[in-house]
Amino acid sequence: MSASDTDRPLAFDTLQIHGGAKPDPATGARQVPIYQSTAFVFRDAAHAASLFNLKEVGFIYSRLTNPTVAALQDRIAALEGGAGAVCCSSGHAAQIMALFPLMAPGCNVVVSTRLYGGTVTQMSQTIRRFGWSAKFVDFDDEAAVRAAIDDDTRAVFCESIANPGGYITDIPAIAAIAREAGLPLIVDNTSATPYLCRPIELGATLVVHSTTKYLTGNGTVTGGVVVDAGTFDWSASDKFPSLSAPEPAYHGLKFHETFGPAAFTFHGIAVGLRDLGMTMNPQGAHYTLMGIETLSLRMERHVANAIKVATWLEQDERVSFVSYAGLESSPYKDRVPTVCPKGAGALFTFGLKAGYEACVRLIDAVDIFSHVANLGDTRSLIIHSASTTHSQLTEDQQRAAGAGPEVVRVSIGIEDADDLIADLGQALAKAVG
Numbered sequence: 001m002s003a004s005d006t007d008r009p010l011a012f013d014t015l016q017i018h019g020g021a022k023p024d025p026a027t028g029a030r031q032v033p034i035y036q037s038t039a040f041v042f043r044d045a046a047h048a049a050s051l052f053n054l055k056e057v058g059f060i061y062s063r064l065t066n067p068t069v070a071a072l073q074d075r076i077a078a079l080e081g082g083a084g085a086v087c088c089s090s091g092h093a094a095q096i097m098a099l100f101p102l103m104a105p106g107c108n109v110v111v112s113t114r115l116y117g118g119t120v121t122q123m124s125q126t127i128r129r130f131g132w133s134a135k136f137v138d139f140d141d142e143a144a145v146r147a148a149i150d151d152d153t154r155a156v157f158c159e160s161i162a163n164p165g166g167y168i169t170d171i172p173a174i175a176a177i178a179r180e181a182g183l184p185l186i187v188d189n190t191s192a193t194p195y196l197c198r199p200i201e202l203g204a205t206l207v208v209h210s211t212t213k214y215l216t217g218n219g220t221v222t223g224g225v226v227v228d229a230g231t232f233d234w235s236a237s238d239k240f241p242s243l244s245a246p247e248p249a250y251h252g253l254k255f256h257e258t259f260g261p262a263a264f265t266f267h268g269i270a271v272g273l274r275d276l277g278m279t280m281n282p283q284g285a286h287y288t289l290m291g292i293e294t295l296s297l298r299m300e301r302h303v304a305n306a307i308k309v310a311t312w313l314e315q316d317e318r319v320s321f322v323s324y325a326g327l328e329s330s331p332y333k334d335r336v337p338t339v340c341p342k343g344a345g346a347l348f349t350f351g352l353k354a355g356y357e358a359c360v361r362l363i364d365a366v367d368i369f370s371h372v373a374n375l376g377d378t379r380s381l382i383i384h385s386a387s388t389t390h391s392q393l394t395e396d397q398q399r400a401a402g403a404g405p406e407v408v409r410v411s412i413g414i415e416d417a418d419d420l421i422a423d424l425g426q427a428l429a430k431a432v433g
């Protein structure tokens with residue numbers, strides 16, 4: 001989609017509302033309808049055959065494709081600057097869907113040590129059941145990333161802004177390493193969103209999201225998406241036979257040769273969703289389409305509020321540190337202009353000098369902040385990782401993950417910043433005095 005009378009590409013603020021959507025051809029409905037239908041009637045037998053052969057693109061059965069979900073896929077692909085996108089049932093499903101066409105038993109993925117907690121478990125434990133493995137590396141150590149890549153590596157994986165500790169990945173540097181090795185770089189852009197960070201422009205091949213978070217933005221539905229840049233040459237080596245060679249799971253179709261830049265997306269639908277079944281439902285897609293319409297407005301406010309709250313916390317003598325790349329004090333602030341020029345997100349951690357017990361009292365004393373295991377909501381959220389999400393880890397492991405006993409994590413919402421500061425102020429007074 002481009003502006004009507006010129007070739008000028010549409011801006012983000014326009015695409016977040018119009019991308020992937022046009023008035024409903026059947027009714028003229030202006031908003032994308034919820035196509036709550038499992039199956040779609042074929043025009044005739046020839047139409048059915050050409051849909052099944054992927055000779056024609058259309059709707060067959062909602063495990064594979066659905067018009068409401070398709071609108072969301074097209075919109076997110078447009079916002080990320082990708083060639084195509086496949087929605088799925090959660091962010092974790094998206095990560096499996098991204099790896100699935102690339103991996104085989106014995107293959108590994110080189111991943112950053114700074115990842116969402118659930119992703120650490122998925123990569124370190126669960127994918128082993130598929131015969132895959134992950135090699136965890138400090139992505140600030142470029143030599144270590146290079147050294148970790150071996151003949152069985154099929155992808156490199158990191159987060160743009162990593163949870164929980166205000167870390168920003170040097171995406172251009174990591175993309176260069178992946179490119180030299182002939183491997184795709186997968187970036188989880190959940191905490192940044194395409195408004196703050198554009199991984200494909202920085203060299204990423206695939207972008208994954210938990211749409212559960214900022215893209216939906218209001219804490220209503222679980223979902224995920226895999227976006228493909230459409231730029232990777234899957235046929236340059238023999239490492240990606242599902243895409244470059246005849247795919248036995250689709251009667252020998254050669255996806256890359258047949259679909260070019262759309263190969264990964266077609267494979268994701270025709271094989272990934274068909275056989276793994278991690279499908280997004282149309283009702284969920286509708287909520288996310290609603291949420292995305294205001295993404296840029298929300299992210300601007302999230303970032304402005306996060307800077308205000310973090311700055312206030314940093315000068316408070318009861319606070320031992322604030323770890324947020326939006327602050328001058330952050331070791332990662334130099335990466336902001338390149339990696340996330342519109343801001344470092346709204347997720348950060350801070351420490352209380354008074355330690356574990358004071359953190360627990362703080363969490364119990366807040367009013368506006370909600371104590372939940374989530375992030376990226378319009379509402380401000382707070383959690384004490386050491387007593388919840390990271391309680392199964394040893395203290396050393398907690399510290400390595402940026403979630404030591406004295407650390408509190410917040411996801412700053414879009415309420416009034418002074419109200420948020422006042423709430424933390426009264427809670428700190430109760431927790432510490």
Ligand SMILES: *Cc1c(COP(=O)(O)O)cnc(C)c1O
Pocket residue numbers: 090091092093116118119159163188190191209210211212213222223224375
């Ligand atoms: C929440 C989250 C996930 C997992 O997403 P779900 O939708 O909960 O499956 C993955 N990565 C990041 C960065 C997240 O915040």
